[in-house]
Amino acid sequence: MKESVLLNVGFFTKSCVVLMCLCVVHLIVALFFYLTESPMTFTNYRLIQSDSDQFHSQTHRTAALGIQYDNGTEVDVNTLIYTNGSVIKYDLVEEPAVLESCPEPSPLLVGPLRVEFSEPVNLDMVHKGNPQLVMGGRYKPSDCVALQKVAIIIPFRNRGEHLKYWLHYLHPILQRQQLDYGIYVIQQDGEDTFNRAKLLNVGYTEALKEYDYDCFIFSDVDIIPMDDRNTYKCSSQPRHLSVSMDKFGFKLPYKQYFGGVSAMSIEQFQKINGFPNNYWGWGGEDDDIFNRLVFRGMKISRPSGDIGKCRMIRHSRDEKNEPNPQRFKRIVHTRQTMDTDGIKSLRYKVIDIEKDQLFTKITVDIGKP
Structure with missing residues (x-):
């Protein structure tokens, strides 16, 4: 009998010891997680519960997951701290900068x-030098909102080498001018x-299908500006x-000259019904x-002669672009x-559209003279 009692006492003693050991382990683990938990995490989940049943029901919990303010901003409830249902702190989530x-x-x-045009230009080099460009030769500043959305239109045929120089020089200039x-x-x-x-x-029409441009630059592929203060954007006129091109001794050849590179807003372009379609050659x-x-x-607006300096890539006249013998007769009847x-x-008919990081090339059938 005494042996049975002693066995029972020993069993209970050992059980108590084991239970105490488990409690100690539990306390140590709980203390560890308490001490190591980030204060930021505590801030995320801490609520001041003066209204104790505010989040009791599952319906209230679901509804409280997102709160939308009058300005359209939606905030996760875990970023807010409440007192009597009022927000007293907005934590972690920041409004996007305007x-x-x-x-x-x-x-x-x-x-x-x-x-300079003495050294050949490699398009791979131009790609690497303009990492901010997106497909189609598109760019806009990342740190401010551009004042104008500009489409630059280049009429083109058989001028691949000239296009390389144009892209090499103009992309950095246009980015420094902070244009979209x-x-x-x-x-x-x-x-x-x-x-x-x-x-x-055609370029004007096709560009507007892609983006809401408000300014259009019409540029020959062989003309490069020599001063980036000659901004490629539109003005009130x-x-x-x-x-001021080197071809003409850096002088305006005549007062009415409007060739090479020009800029018109969408309103100005529409007001004159665009360019004529019947000038072949x-x-x-x-x-x-x-x-x-x-x-x-x-009226025509122009930069000063110094800022408006340009270089033209020298070349012989293209085949099928001989002087138009009817040009003088047509000019007389413009009105x-x-x-x-x-x-x-x-x-016209679009034949092909090629998207490159440096440009959008649109091949078109415009008919015959």
Whole structure:
């Protein structure tokens, strides 16, 4: 009997010891997690419960997971601290910064530039030098909102080497000018006589299908600005940008000259019904545009001769782009033809669209003379 009692006492003693050991282990583990838990995590989940049944029901818990304010902002409940149902602290989640408009002029401009065509340009080098570009030759500043959305339209055929130089020089310039821009190379399909003006109309039309541009730069592929203060954007009046080219001894060849590189807002372009479509071959379309602007009561804006300096890549005249023998006759009748010959009467067929990091190339059939 005594042995039985002793066995029972020993069993209970050992059980108590084991139980105490488990309690000690439990306390140590609980203390460990308490001490190591981040204060930030405590802040996330701490609620001041003066209204004890605020989150008791599952319905209330589900409804409280997201709270939407009048301004449309939705906040996770875990980021809020309440007292009597009122928010007293907003923790962790920050409102996205609202970007300000880019300054005018851009603080990134460097002024006069050295432009050389003696060394060939490799497009791989141009790609690597412009990592901020996105497909289609698109760019916009990341730290401010551009003042204008600019589509740059280049009429094109058989000028691959010239295009390399243009992309090499212009992309860095346009980025320093803090423009929201896209590059559109409009390539005439086939071997018929070249029609620069009609290709520019096509570029205007196709660019607007992709983005809400408000400014259009019409640029020949062989003209490079020599000063990045010559900003490729629009103003209150149509703007002529290539005012001082080396080809003409850095002088304006004549007062009505509007060739090379020009800028028009969407309102200005529509007001004159765009470019004429019936100028096949070289020459005349720029003078027609000058007349259209004058007839619609607009004046030409230009940068100074120093800032407007440009270099032209020397080349022989292209085949199927000989001087247009009808250009002088057509210019005389601009007033009679401008309302019917232009964007309103434009007809063409898109053959192919190529997207590259540096540009969007659109090949089109624009018909024949």
